[in-house]
Amino acid sequence: KAGVTQTPRYLIKTRGQQVTLSCSPISGHRSVSWYQQTPGQGLQFLFEYFSETQRNKGNFPGRFSGRQFSNSRSEMNVSTLELGDSALYLCASSLQGYTEAFFGQGTRLTVV
Amino acid sequence: KQEVTQIPAALSVPEGENLVLNCSFTDSAIYNLQWFRQDPGKGLTSLLLIQSSQREQTSGRLNASLDKSSGRSTLYIAASQPGDSATYLCAVGAGSARQLTFGSGTQLTVLP
Numbered sequence: 050k051a052g053v054t055q056t057p058r059y060l061i062k063t064r065g066q067q068v069t070l071s072c073s074p075i076s077g078h079r080s081v082s083w084y085q086q087t088p089g090q091g092l093q094f095l096f097e098y099f100s101e102t103q104r105n106k107g108n109f110p111g112r113f114s115g116r117q118f119s120n121s122r123s124e125m126n127v128s129t130l131e132l133g134d135s136a137l138y139l140c141a142s143s144l145q146g147y148t149e150a151f152f153g154q155g156t157r158l159t160v161v
Numbered sequence: 162k163q164e165v166t167q168i169p170a171a172l173s174v175p176e177g178e179n180l181v182l183n184c185s186f187t188d189s190a191i192y193n194l195q196w197f198r199q200d201p202g203k204g205l206t207s208l209l210l211i212q213s214s215q216r217e218q219t220s221g222r223l224n225a226s227l228d229k230s231s232g233r234s235t236l237y238i239a240a241s242q243p244g245d246s247a248t249y250l251c252a253v254g255a256g257s258a259r260q261l262t263f264g265s266g267t268q269l270t271v272l273p
Contacts, residue, residue, distance in 0.1 A: 147254060
């Protein structure tokens, strides 16, 4: 069966712009989580959605937001981009959030 | 706050050697622990999931153990191959947060 799909794979944005990343989970998975990966901070949790509801949020500023649709697809949005937002953004899907997590290939965001 | 540590940060071994990667965590109240592999610039590939009630899991040449009381997990790789070269990450799921807390990874190089 198809894995977790993230689009786009690469993005280059200018400081101050906003960006939207998309994640399609494995069919039947209702939990979608987002993580930011940087060389200095490693993998850090952004937020988790289940059945269109945000159940948990990590320690990131309000510029980072997300949503989940009725088909479990999720988007995350970053507004007023800063250079420090340059990172690999990873999406993970699982059946319910406590079960095995499967990750997508990520979106590489570069802010210039 | 859960903290996950992986030692060593980097490891280089000749092909065919058996090796052990270590992961320790500070809060033993976990619901599962997952080992991942990450190739450069790519997403995470799930290797093994150990539920909190289990002591070990095996998949092919990989064996992961979990000792909750001491806050430790090990990933044993038998008969290593150059294709095993990657960064190995462990992540623990704990609390009601439904998030994974990651270690910083062990970068493994298997020399032919």
